[in-house]
Amino acid sequence: MKYDVAVIGGGPAGLAAAIKASLSGASVILIEREARLGGILKQCIHDGFGVVRFGEKLSGPEYADRFIKQLRQTNVQVSLFSFVTSTVQDGDLYKITYVCKDGVQHVECDNIILATGCRERTRNGIFIHGDRCAGVYTAGAAQNLVNILGAVPGKKVVILGSGDIGLIMARRLTLEGAKVVGVYEAKPTPSGLTRNIHQCLNDFDIPLHLSSTVTKVLGTTRLERVEISRVDEQMRPIAGTEQIVDCDCLVLAVGLIPENEIARGLKVPLDPKTKGAIVDQNCQTLRNGIYACGNALHVNDLVDYVSESGETAGGAVQSRDKRVLRKIETEGKLLYVVPQRLDVNAPLDKVVMYFRASEELTDQRLTVTAGDEVVFTKNYAKLLPPEMERVVVNFNKAHTLDDFVVRLEDK
Ligand SMILES: Cc1cc2nc3c(=O)[nH]c(=O)nc-3n(C[C@H](O)[C@H](O)[C@H](O)COP(=O)(O)OP(=O)(O)OC[C@H]3O[C@@H](n4cnc5c(N)ncnc54)[C@H](O)[C@@H]3O)c2cc1C
Known part of the structure; x- marks a missing residue:
């Protein structure tokens, strides 16, 4: 069996990634170890999901159901009760082994999207x-x-x-x-x-x-x-x-820790701050063809952004442009910033960046610079580490595309 994309994990990140990749024309398999799709949302019966995306307070299962219904309209091959046990690279292809009710199965794919969520401490x-x-x-x-x-x-x-x-x-x-x-x-x-x-x-x-x-x-x-x-x-x-x-x-x-056993097996470099993969703005890791999204990438507090990163990964898998990666450094009172790299060969006008402050802070300024040039700035009256922040940066404004710094400092 050969697919353009294998999505590992059928939570909100994997669902969004699989839908988006399929809609962009890719052949997709979605591999989920549990009996049902939805990931952690299946057990989150409280409301508060989807406020950003749908403007409604849904329960976890209701939120997941909206994506599962969309998935059913696509050609995504879903394999439930399927636990991925190994993933290896063979030339340009990745070979995935998973165990399911039919025994041990093997699939080949050009791209892998890691959407395996988190583990608990x-x-x-x-x-x-x-x-x-x-x-x-x-x-x-x-x-x-x-x-x-x-x-x-x-x-x-x-x-x-x-x-x-x-x-x-x-x-x-x-x-x-x-x-x-x-x-x-x-x-x-x-x-x-x-x-x-x-x-x-x-x-x-x-x-x-x-x-x-x-x-x-x-x-x-x-x-x-x-x-x-x-x-x-x-x-x-x-x-x-x-x-x-x-x-x-x-x-x-x-505490939660991004689940990255498969990423480790594939020698995907991880960020010690997020405990997830180092990625560019398309959620592609430093290994070509391997993407990470949702809680496997960094712990999210809002499911809306989990789905967003899934869509980013799923929407990018068909792109075949050669990447030119630049580092995004962090300075000041930042716990972390995602993405940690910028592919200057990919679209730069709407780069979504997520960050957390390292401590409870008031009157802060976030600045994104390219060399000496300020490309983005935003003021915050209050920042709390439990609340992840999201900004959209237009890097096309920058005249030099060499080194990028995100800095959080007192106003
Ligand atoms: C208790 C709780 C309350 C929350 N409350 C809110 C809230 O009110 N509002 C809100 O917006 N967000 C909330 N969240 C956050 C949000 O639910 C999560 O951020 C989101 O569900 C993470 O999605 P995910 O797809 O990355 O991971 P998950 O939902 O964890 O999905 C990962 C999937 O990958 C599968 N998997 C892992 N490894 C393998 C493997 N080797 N092979 C096959 N499959 C594999 C798992 O079985 C799982 O289905 C809450 C989270 C929790 C835990």
Whole structure:
């Protein structure tokens, strides 16, 4: 089997990429390991999806459904229950091996679009000591239990992490009858959106404890207690502040990491800041013919931008122009900028750039320069690291196309 494009992952990024690539005339296979398309959206039954794209607050499944319906109008070959196990380059072609109900399958393609989403950080990833008892879940696993399988993972719950996923799970578990004894956050400020603090915690009288973390889990077969400690500015536990909290369930909402096993196997260079691939404005990685989009590229807070990057990748795969890549450096108080490269041989008039501030900031100016020339500037009254920002830059204004710098500094 030979395709122009193989899209790996059938979440919102992969759906958008497959639709766009197919509409631009490519033969496309979409490979998804789960039984249904939609990715993480299948279990996100709260609303808030699609505000930017559709101007509506949809639930995750409703948002996914709009793309699945579009996909059905195309010739995209969909392979469900199919887990990609290896990907290798053979000359100009990529060979993908996946396992499905029919056994081991092989396909060849000219381009791969990586839309594999994220993984969640686990207890081991943040070094919580203690007993190896049942009752410790990642937020995504707990959400899957409640929203897909109809099972509540505990009666008395501690949540670690105040990002949006932790906040949403605090409310969800409360609505299902569990007692959420508290949300604990190592940072001195909450990580989630302000509206979620109000709607998910304040409205349900769930306490938020800042500058605190779980330092130990205790329980013989099932979780019985957790040890909570205060932390200093470097987020190190402060000895003598330990406190025991009774609970039978610990939900860890302590961060997402782009899923890039396949990218690593293909030796795609990754950005240590985003943990996703280094890409140009078309979402093409530094390996020709390999694209990355959605949460596999960098962790997005809004699904609308996940779909946008999928469409960018899907729309670019048929282009055969030779790339001329220039680096986009970052300076100042930026956590990261995507894309990290500019293909000066590709269209430059509407380059979409995503960035996050490294800390909570007020009165900032973002400047994009090409050599000594300022090609874009925008002022921000307030910037928060949990909120990803998006700008559209016209690089055609630049007279020199050599080195580009994105800088965030005080106004
Ligand atoms: C709890 C939660 C709440 C959120 N709330 C909101 C919200 O209110 N509003 C909003 O706009 N956004 C929200 N988001 C963010 C948004 O949902 C995500 O950014 C988006 O779904 C990511 O899409 P994706 O396609 O990149 O990844 P995913 O949806 O994770 O899809 C990746 C797909 O790739 C598949 N896959 C991975 N590896 C392989 C492999 N080797 N072989 C085959 N298939 C593979 C997976 O099975 C999965 O289906 C939320 C996210 C979470 C987790």
